[in-house]
C-alpha cells in the first residue's frame with residue numbers, strides 16, 4: 341500500500357474505537373475482536389453478512405456521498421436485523437475512481453456518525469481504485485441464542501411487515517424522472533436513507549423464528565421464505581401498508597390507480613417481513629406498539645405451496661413481475 345493510501349485511511353476511516361471488544365482495528369493485516377467481551381451469557385454465535393453497492397446499478401450515479409453512506413450501512417444492518425442480530429463490527433471496502441477529498445469527507449462523516457449512534461465499530465477494510473463501488477461486511481451478536489431464519493415459517497403463521505411498502509419505488513421514480521414534488525420528499529428520503537429495523541428486530545427475535553428483510557420487493561423476498569420453508573401463503577391486498585405519500589403519487593401521477601405490482605415487486609424498502617405463530621401474535625403486536633413501529637398483518641402461511649394475493653373482493657390477482665433480478 342502506498343503512503344497516500346495509508347494517509348487516506350488514517351484521515352477518513354480511523355474513527356475512535358467505541359467498543360471494548362475491539363482489540364485491534366484498522367492498521368494491521370487483520371482486525372482482532374474478543375468475543376468473550378460480549379456480556380450476554382447465552383451468546384455463542386455471530387451473524388455475518390456482506391453487500392455491495394455499485395454506482396449506476398444500486399444507486400443513481402449522482403447520489404450524494406452522504407446518501408451512499410446511509411444506504412450501504414442500511415442494506416447490511418437490515419440483513420443483521422432480519423436474523424435478529426445485534427450489530428457490532430463492520431469492514432468497509434471502497435473502490436474509488438479518484439481521491440476526491442470533498443466526497444471522502446462527506447461519506448466518512450456520515451458513515452462514522454451512524455456507527456457512533458449505533459455503537460458499531462469500523463474494524464478494517466480495503467481501499468482500491470476503480471469505478472465507484474462500496475462493499476460492507478457487517479457482523480453482529482445473536483445475543484439471546486435465538487435467530488430468525490427463512491426456513492422456519494409454519495402453516496398457520498401470520499405474515500407481518502413493518503412500515504410501509506413502495507415508498508422507495510416511488511422515490512426512485514421521482515429521481516429518475518426528475519419529478520420535484522415536495523409531497524413526495526419522504527419517498528426520496530426512504531430511497532436514499534432507508535432505516536434498518538435493528539432495534540425492533542432485537543426484541544422481535546424473542547417471539548419470532550422466521551424473517552427476511554425486503555430488499556428485492558415483498559413478493560420476491562416472501563418467496564424466499566416460502567421456498568426455504570417449503571410452504572405457500574395467501575396475502576390480502578387490502579391489508580398492505582401504503583403511505584399517504586405513495587397514495588398521493590398514484591392519485592397525482594398514476595391515473596388515480598394504485599400500481600400493486602410496483603409496490604410489491606420493487607425493492608429497496610428495507611422493511612422486515614416475518615411470520616409469527618398464532619400464540620405469539622399478541623406479543624409481537626404489543627412490541628411494535630411499545631416501540632412505535634408500524635406493523636401490518638398481511639396474510640398467512642399455507643400448506644398449499646403457492647403465493648396467492650387476494651384483492652378487496654377476494655379475487656386472485658396475478659403479478660407479472662416478482663422482484664429485482666440481479667442478472
Ligand code: ADP
Pocket residue numbers: 341349353365366367368369370371432433434462463464465466467
Ligand atoms: P493489506 O495490504 O493487508 O490488504 P491494506 O493495505 O489493504 O492491508 O490496509 C491496511 C489497513 O487499513 C488494514 O488494517 C485494513 O483493514 C485497513 N483499511 C483499508 N481500507 C480501509 C477502509 N476503507 N476502511 C477501514 N479500514 C481500512
Ligand code: MG
Pocket residue numbers: 465466467
Ligand atoms: Mg488490502
